Amino acid sequence: MNELELIERLTRSLTTNSSVVVGAGDDCAVLDVGFAEEWLLFKTDAVVENVHFLKEAEPQQIGRKAIARCLSDFAAMAGHPSAALVTLGLPEDYDPRFVERLYEGMNSISQTYDVAIAGGETVANRGGIFLSISMIGKVRKDRCIRRAGAKPGDALFVTGDLGGSIAGRHLNFEPRLREAQWLAASFPVHAMIDLSDGLATDLPHLLTASKVGAEILADSIPISRSARQRAKESTSAKPPLVAALTDGEDFELLLSVASKDAVPLLDGFKQAFPAVRITCIGRITAEQGLRIRDKQGVRPFTGHGYVHFEKS
């Protein structure tokens, strides 16, 4: 039994009750706690030393990132976060100034997005720093955007530029919270997800949840400057398009809307957020699976799509 099989097995038998609108498997849990017009969103996300960061990293940036990752999940459902709790596992030889700076980073971004840090706890952890954030917030029932809901014919959009986040953006990205709230308030967005593991991994999550497929256009993928730069500087780096499709931690939004809303969305978004790019990268199809179209034609893009892509 591998990890994915284990998680699938555990997820199937989780205890539920009448409050659960959406459980495991979307960006946040969605709970009906008795509001007339709103649901509660509930999320937990951890960053761990030697997995998500090295001890040498700037502690303010680690703290900032831990909170920003959760905010990005709230963005993916067009939610409004309100409060967080911090669970901090510390090794015996921890440096108090490191912890203070970690909190500086968490406080700073929490202030920016008006999220309270309402407490938490510190516990011993032999393996290093383990920083887990729990966050709650709300979303209007008619504006909660799930991964499920994309329809054949929908236009697929992505915010920002993709790839090469490791060069720095993974630490200082702005969660697309305001953008997501504006999108959900302005258009019937059918489905949305934030890109944490890369388009080639996260788009299939959206497609599977929506029981549809998609065709994306290679030429339309917005490739980040750092992905291009890295390819230029090293022959061992991924080609820019591959980086844009497969690099993790973009923390951009991927969403689908009816094709009739595509042009109004492009126009409206540019006016509302002149500094943030938004790009139509393809369309949703009734035929399942992910395909990519370039000058050579249309090819399937499988689960291990980037390997296939690099070799083809």
Place this chain on the structure above:
Amino acid sequence: MNELELIERLTRSLTTNSSVVVGAGDDCAVLDVGFAEEWLLFKTDAVVENVHFLKEAEPQQIGRKAIARCLSDFAAMAGHPSAALVTLGLPEDYDPRFVERLYEGMNSISQTYDVAIAGGETVANRGGIFLSISMIGKVRKDRCIRRAGAKPGDALFVTGDLGGSIAGRHLNFEPRLREAQWLAASFPVHAMIDLSDGLATDLPHLLTASKVGAEILADSIPISRSARQRAKESTSAKPPLVAALTDGEDFELLLSVASKDAVPLLDGFKQAFPAVRITCIGRITAEQGLRIRDKQGVRPFTGHGYVHFEKS
């Protein structure tokens, strides 16, 4: 800077907003998210391998305990928990069956108390198993019991028997959720806390928050059978009264009510919960600090009260 100083310093500068009714420093965070008559309760609590349990412990019991500890914090505020998220840190060499049984224990007690496990995540953690539970729920604004609120003259009550929890009860205790909800619905409970670190540590938390003192009666402390048993079996064990005052993980409720409510509370509680003991152990005083009265008279019981007590 030691750990307590660090936490105090961090706690002072946490980001807040208008939703925070009670932040760090009570059993749960209390949030006003816009309900007319209810507040949201939000709690996170972790159990860590080699700190809270050894790898040899029964995984079902570890899972059960992780959830039960959070439920006990909801009990301390007379709250109604509704959903939990599970953050599970796993070492590389983890056993999938161990994780399955951990979840069995979490699911079983969650079903008993109608709490949904609405998702969470699994991450790598070199140091061993790190199991953090986040829980949300609600409480009626007029029935939310805090640590602050005890008044001079109040009678102090404790549920159950104290001490010797290490013999087994720390793993299979029932959180006093129903009892707390009944107490808050039946009487104006002034202050409440759950006993996780022992009466000698947790009562001072309640007193400090309430800016009062207390006098407890040595003869009235309900000493558990296992605390007595352990004292009988080993001369190196704590005397039973010391164990009842200083052993951790009782997970019983400690509460104060106006003296006029003391007898009706005793009567009503016995009828509602015939299998659960409730005992008046003393009274709240305007004079700050904690004092204990026995046959020799009244003595101060300081922060390191049990040391003082053992030596005197």
